[in-house]
Amino acid sequence: MTHDTIDGHGAAGIRRAAVVGGGVIGAGWAARFLLNGIDVAFYDPSDSARDRAHAVLAMARKAWARLYPGSSVAEGHLVFAPTLADAVRDADFVQESLPEIETLKRNVLAQIDAAAPADTIIGSSTSGLLPSRLQADMRHPGRLVVGHPFNPVYLLPLVEICGGDQTTDATRDRAAAFYTRIGMQVLRVRKEVDGFIADRLLEALWREGLWLIEEGVATTSELDDAIRYSAGLRWAFMGTFLTYRLAGGDDGMRHFLHQFGPALKLPWTKLVAPELTDALIDRIATQSDEQAAGTSIRTLEALRDDALVRILNALSQVGPDGYAAGRTLNDFRAARALADASTPDPDGLIVSYQGHVLDEWIDYNGHMTEHRYLQVFGEATDHVLALIGAGDAYVRAGHSFYTVESHIRHLGQVHAGDAIRVRSQILGHDAKRLHLFHTMTGADGTTVATSEHMLIHVDAQKGASAPILPDVQAAVAAIGDAHAALPRPAAAGGSIGIRPKTP
Template sequence: MSATHQVRKAGVVGGGVIGAGWAARLLLNGIDVALFDPDPEIERKMGLVLDNARRAMARLLPGALPPEGNLSFAASVAEAVTGADFVQESLPEREDLKIRVLADIDRATRPEVLIGSSTSGLLPTRLQSEMAHPERFVVGHPFNPVYLLPLVEICGGEKTSDEAKERAAVFYRAIGMRPLHVRKEIDGFIADRLLEAVWREALWLVNDGIATTEEIDDAIRFGAGLRWSFMGTFLIYRMAGGEAGMRHFLSQFGPALKLPWTKLEAPELTDELADRIAAQSDDQAHGVSIRELEKRRDDCLIQVLSALRRADYGAGETLRLYGEGLAAAKASTPAKVDETQALALHTATVLPDWIDYNGHMTESRYLQVFGDATDAVLAYFGAGPAYVAQGRSYFTVETHIRHLGECREGEPLKAVSQVLGADAKRLHLFHSLYQAETGHLLATGEHMLVHVDAEARRSVPAEGEVLAAVTRLAAAQSGLSPPDGAGRQIAMPAPK
């Protein structure tokens, strides 16, 4: 049983930027969430974060996520965590507050329930000091936006069990994250210590009038930041050493470490410096609201993550594995359908970047939706990602698409799939694409697929359970009338 199946309900304590991000990630992984935060506007703020998360994840993994979990708002810490299978605390960075509330959470939860803290630098040994069951406490430090960025630093205290750290890693991985185990307790853990060094140097550059906030951000986003999205500092500097590698780099650039290039002691954050930073930041934002900036950030992250997924590198590999896990989970619990009727297995939403210059969905996206519908049918009868991993697959060899209506931005789509014929090597599919709310037919796609040995790159007969399943499905649908447009060819009408 997967970690997400074991965790059906989560308690989230603290609903600020990080806590709301956690709640959104959990909900979008099909986990019910009870959220406590004393902010009287927590429901409105959480709703905005969840809207952004839905929008982002629908673009990052269209049609892949499970049914969304249920969100409830608790009136107290105890109410939020009672009956929870997992708890994530995301309170302000006050050690005394966290120690007290974590002890309250400990008393209100079953002894085996994992309790994670989102602290960005407080030591877990101190945080678990008042808990009756400290062995199940871990730091699970995420990064904003939690629903998109995969990194989560896991750090245990002196009384944390190795089992708890491993269980936490398994769970975080199951909801699409990349756990990073912090070997030893240290203030700030790993990532924040690196970020803090850059942040302190940036403050000095502003304090000394050398650069504005915008110029410093440009130095990162047009330079090293682009590399950092897929390779870290050490691997990049290894390449900077040429064929001789890291040792040559260290010998060539090591002496610069003795030069006064950095100031690791932060400048005093005077009112004057704070005012200067705030004013420059206002100028840099050009009047764009925080919520709009969040959408721009998410859109850019989606493009970077999607590109890295295609390269199967860095965070892209984590995203690929997460997507494959979601697909496998769907395949292991197939929808209950009447196989004697066309199968409604795939839904989608027309995203903003699917729209062309005419204001409707571009041609390539119709093919994408039909391809996703084909994948849903293949997964239904057992030829999904796990089957492909065994070296067998179905390749599409012929496609005919008819465009019958316009797909507008934001419209919900539903694909209905019919098996027109099949044998050991071939599968003949016909998809009808509807506007999900109105039932209006928007397009049809007819496809011939061939079963192949992916390594040999040649067609071979399907065997075993997959052949039995596709044969069963073809027989079940053999009594259906051919859909309108099946077998059509592109041809000018004969002159009258």
């Protein structure tokens, strides 16, 4: 496949990215690019950048295996460039993620501008510096745009796009299309403003928290509890304004503002931060150490990723299309499914699942538990159905395939972290039925399990079998006819039973 097959948003052609700056944000960008099949040239002169990039990529791989199980999008190739010019020379897109020092960013952005191809977009991860100032020393300032992400970049979908005075509309549009292509939720900042949108909101909460610590009202742990056990749970899917709309009852936001608006005149908040004296810094740092209770940063990162994956997966199941970040996740899953559908196999079979065995799939014997095999084979079946045009939209229209018979053989064992791959073959089909055979192999290509399934096409509204619709039937026939020329699996048509002894 080519990397362009992921593209469903007009950002074709971006196959190589450069990441300049290898901190947590830069490493997160590299991971998101790589897991979208984009080659990455990574540049950071610090000694720790290479190790950080590998560590973040390992965490990202683990998280994405749970968000996009069985995806066959091939991971991009990562190289560590010896110089800045080497990193950006062949890049289609450059993401700069240097520290928030304007003079440093301006100098490096000018160097990137001088070395990168003329049509390369340059995105800056700045969390608050104005793009008009950042592009001031560039010879081609029209191609610079702010692309401000949130940590961890490989999981949180929001990216704020903000252009400077000289940024072209084409740059904004191309950057937005590219960020959407790699699974992000684009928020276009209408006016150039310090801190953009999200950080201005976060900064207000942060300043108020610092005052509450300075005045001895609460500790870091208590402040975090005040958010994570209340508003934070709502913010994950409704934000502030939609939440307050509900607080207004049947009359909505207008009633809420009339009822609670007068409280805004009370002197509750202090938007100017307290002075960060040595005493206050020591107090905050000490409280933070006590709050962490010896838990390492790596352990906290793993807990964070696990929680975010579970929240995102939960939101993806709310409503018919997912809700909030869950809908963004589902849209991206659909885009990746199109890429998966084009993955070639040298034997002519369908590559229907490709992934790794997750820790939670392991049973008391240390092997992948029985029902996970059915789950993987179910994912493989769903991939085949999407390939023939019987995916989510088809189901929402009232048509579906129901599995009426399955036969699974367990031939080997797989353990946590093992790579698994499923290839699928259409063994037969008629006006209402689809006969599938899946073969699961391990990392060495050895067959570890097979499954055979008979599916019946149904009219879901009538609850009865019905002829497969013409477009889907044509797609089934095209693949089925090609697969008819392939060797038939020896296990096809098998059954379970203890043969009676002959006299």
